[in-house]
Structure formats: C-alpha cells, structure tokens
Amino acid sequence: MKADLAVIGGGLAGLALAILEAKAGQQVLLFEKKSYPAHKVCGEYISLESWRFLEALGVPLSHWDLPILSHLQLSSPAKMIDLELDLGGFGVSRYKLEAALLDLAIQAGVQIHTECEVRAVTIQANGFLLQAEAGVFEATRAAGSWGRRSVLYKQAPQAQNYVGVKWHLQGDMPADLIALHNFEGGYGGMSRIEDGLTCFCYLVRSERLKEAGSILALEQAMQQENPYLRERLQGLQPVWDEPLTISQVSFSPKATSHQGVFLLGDAAGSIAPLAGNGMSMALHAAYLLHQQLDQVRQGHLTENQLAAAYDQAWKKQFKLRTAVSYRIQGLFGRNALTTPLLHTVAALPFLGRQLMKLTHGRDFIPPQT
Numbered sequence: 201m202k203a204d205l206a207v208i209g210g211g212l213a214g215l216a217l218a219i220l221e222a223k224a225g226q227q228v229l230l231f232e233k234k235s236y237p238a239h240k241v242c243g244e245y246i247s248l249e250s251w252r253f254l255e256a257l258g259v260p261l262s263h264w265d266l267p268i269l270s271h272l273q274l275s276s277p278a279k280m281i282d283l284e285l286d287l288g289g290f291g292v293s294r295y296k297l298e299a300a301l302l303d304l305a306i307q308a309g310v311q312i313h314t315e316c317e318v319r320a321v322t323i324q325a326n327g328f329l330l331q332a333e334a335g336v337f338e339a340t341r342a343a344g345s346w347g348r349r350s351v352l353y354k355q356a357p358q359a360q361n362y363v364g365v366k367w368h369l370q371g372d373m374p375a376d377l378i379a380l381h382n383f384e385g386g387y388g389g390m391s392r393i394e395d396g397l398t399c400f401c402y403l404v405r406s407e408r409l410k411e412a413g414s415i416l417a418l419e420q421a422m423q424q425e426n427p428y429l430r431e432r433l434q435g436l437q438p439v440w441d442e443p444l445t446i447s448q449v450s451f452s453p454k455a456t457s458h459q460g461v462f463l464l465g466d467a468a469g470s471i472a473p474l475a476g477n478g479m480s481m482a483l484h485a486a487y488l489l490h491q492q493l494d495q496v497r498q499g500h501l502t503e504n505q506l507a508a509a510y511d512q513a514w515k516k517q518f519k520l521r522t523a524v525s526y527r528i529q530g531l532f533g534r535n536a537l538t539t540p541l542l543h544t545v546a547a548l549p550f551l552g553r554q555l556m557k558l559t560h561g562r563d564f565i566p567p568q569t
C-alpha cells in the first residue's frame with residue numbers, strides 16, 4: 201500500500217516528524233538502518249527551547265528527574281570562565297530519549313522498519329519509490345532525516361574532518377553545570393544526564409588523533425594540556441570499557457531538499473556541536489516541515505509552493521545560528537585563539553551572552569493534536 205509519507209532515518213528529526221504527521225492522520229512509514237535503543241555520539245545537552253515541544257509530543261520529561269543545566273564553564277589550557285546561561289538546557293541520553301520517541305511513534309500508528317537501510321529513492325509520477333533492505337515501498341512524499349551522512353546523499357570530501365568520541369561516566373559532577381573544555385585540535389563538553397551519569401563528548405580534528413596514535417594517548421595528552429579538564433575528569437570513572445566513536449564529521453552547507461525529498465535535522469545542515477543546539481534544531485525542523493505540510497492540507501499552500509515555503513522557514517530559523525556557530529568553532533580548539541576569546545568574554549560577559557543567544561532559538565510548541 202502507498203503511504204502518505206516515508207521518513208528515512210529515525211533519529212530525533214525523523215521520529216518527531218513521523219509522530220506529528222501520524223497524529224495528523226497521515227499514513228507514515230519510518231526507516232531506520234540501526235536498531236533501538238542505541239547510544240549515539242552526542243553531548244546530550246538539549247537546549248530548553250525544545251522542552252515543551254517534547255512534552256507536547258508525549259515525552260514525560262517532567263517525570264524523569266533530569267538535570268537542568270544553567271551554568272557554563274568554558275576553558276582553554278590557560279583560562280577558565282564561568283557564565284550563567286540565559287536559556288540553559290537539560291541532560292538526557294539519546295538512548296532514553298529515542299526509545300521514548302519510538303514508543304510514541306508506534307502508539308501514533310507509524311509503521312516502523314528497523315535495521316532497514318533505504319538504499320535508493322526514485323521519483324515517480326505521483327510520489328516516490330524506495331528501495332530498502334526489507335523490500336520496495338511507495339509513498340506520496342519522502343523526508344530525509346538521515347543525519348550527517350548517508351548513502352542517499354553524496355558529499356564532496358571535506359578538507360577538515362573531525363572525530364567524535366563519547367563516554368558515559370559516573371562520579372562527582374555538579375548537576376547544573378555544562379563544562380566546555382578546549383585543547384589543541386578540539387573541544388569537549390561534559391554535563392550530567394539521567395541516573396546521576398555524566399556525558400563526556402568531544403570533537404577532535406582527525407590529524408590530532410592520528411598524531412596521538414590512540415584514543416587513550418589522545419585523552420592523556422588532552423588532560424596534560426588542559427588542567428581544568430584534568431581536574432574535572434579526576435572525580436569521574438567510565439561506565440563503559442570502550443568509548444563510542446564516529447569519524448568523518450564535517451560541516452559543509454547542505455540544502456532543505458534533494459531530488460524532491462525534504463531534508464531535516466543534520467541532513468539539511470548541522471550546527472557546530474559547541475552550540476549544543478543540533479538536537480533542538482532537528483526537532484524544530486520536524487515541526488517546521490509538519491507546519492508547512494499542514495498548510496498544504498488546509499489549502500493555504502499549493503504543492504508547488506511547499507518546497508520554497510519550507511526552505512524559507514528553515515533559513516529564517518537556522519541560517520544565522522549555524523553560520524555563527526561555525527565562526528565560533530573556528531576559534532575553538534586553537535589555544536592561541538581560544539584563550540584571548542575567553543579573556544574577552546570574561547571582560548565583556550554581555551558578548552558571551554549575545555553569542556549564546558545567536559546560536560539558539562526560542563521555545564516552540566505544536567498545537568495539541
């Protein structure tokens with residue numbers, strides 16, 4: 201049977217869109233190449249702008265006793281500063297959050313195909329034909345929420361690639377703190393999530409890891425270099441034997457559609473992780489696309505206007521914050537630049553608050569369905 205919408209990729213963006221569209225009465229297929237629940241490389245700091253959105257979807261955040269992160273520490277090897285966050289965030293693992301969204305998607309009637317990679321999408325006269333591991337599927341519309349990289353979207357090789365590494369740790373860590381520590385070639389965030397655990401996730405230029413020879417050697421060098429990072433890690437022990445890693449992380453501009461498939465989340469463009477806003481952007485983009493699809497259903501937009509309307513809404517929300525995050529990332533992980541930046545922000549805290557504002561959005565919430 202032909203579905204109304206095929207969602208390719210079941211991370212935060214894909215699950216949120218699938219739930220919203222299924223609740224709006226659409227027949228939705230969702231394809232996820234991995235299985236649930238799973239850990240993902242991510243700092244697991246979510247800006248509070250998406251708290252009410254997630255609760256409106258049905259995620260019982262208020263009952264999870266999650267840490268609310270309102271205090272930021274920023275360090276380079278030679279300087280550390282403290283800032284209060286105007287908006288702030290909360291900490292929750294991707295494992296827990298995606299499992300909850302998956303349950304909600306199933307309850308909403310989304311037909312989920314896990315361990316099912318979509319390998320090709322072809323436009324037909326009245327929709328799309330998807331070749332997936334579980335067979336061939338048809339849908340009137342298709343949305344690509346496949347994250348940073350996919351077989352469905354060929355990207356030119358990037359000059360600068362990063363490696364992402366994540367640990368879950370247990371031990372001493374203030375519940376309201378998000379710490380962002382810089383070292384030559386990268387930066388790492390550390391903050392509490394559920395059950396008293398701490399997420400430590402860092403991004404490092406791939407050459408720096410190559411030079412170090414191994415993750416263990418790299419982490420020793422990072423701690424020797426940055427005393428604030430070393431001190432913070434002293435009270436914490438890993439709960440896993442090995443960290444979770446991803447490679448070939450790059451930040452190149454993308455688009456909001458590709459061969460007729462609407463793109464959202466990291467598939468449409470990623471913000472630099474230091475902003476701690478990628479997850480909120482993924483959720484918010486799902487909401488924006490759902491709003492535009494609703495406009496078509498209500499006759500306020502034509503099919504021909506849909507792609508341009510979504511593109512405009514996406515750019516209005518995300519273009520500036522993404523661009524600002526890349527500029528800041530250019531100053532991070534370079535000790536000669538990060539230390540003067542921290543001295544400047546210490547002298548002018550207003551500037552720090554402005555930079556944070558520019559890389560974040562506002563609270564958004566769907567109408568109750």
Ligand SMILES: Cc1cc2nc3c(=O)[nH]c(=O)nc-3n(C[C@H](O)[C@H](O)[C@H](O)COP(=O)(O)OP(=O)(O)OC[C@H]3O[C@@H](n4cnc5c(N)ncnc54)[C@H](O)[C@@H]3O)c2cc1C
Pocket residue numbers: 208209210211212213214231232233234240241242243244245246247316317318319345346347348349350351352364365389401402403449464465466467470471473476477478479480482
């Ligand atoms: C090191 C690092 C730290 C970060 N820290 C933070 C942070 O603290 N806070 C924050 O807000 N953001 C953070 N981010 C960004 C955040 O992780 C992303 O913005 C967010 O995961 C995007 O969600 P998404 O749904 O678009 O993509 P993803 O979560 O990547 O989901 C995409 C899904 O699509 C699936 N998929 C891919 N191709 C196919 C296919 N062909 N068929 C079927 N399935 C497919 C994948 O398996 C995956 O599950 C960080 C990113 C990095 C790299």
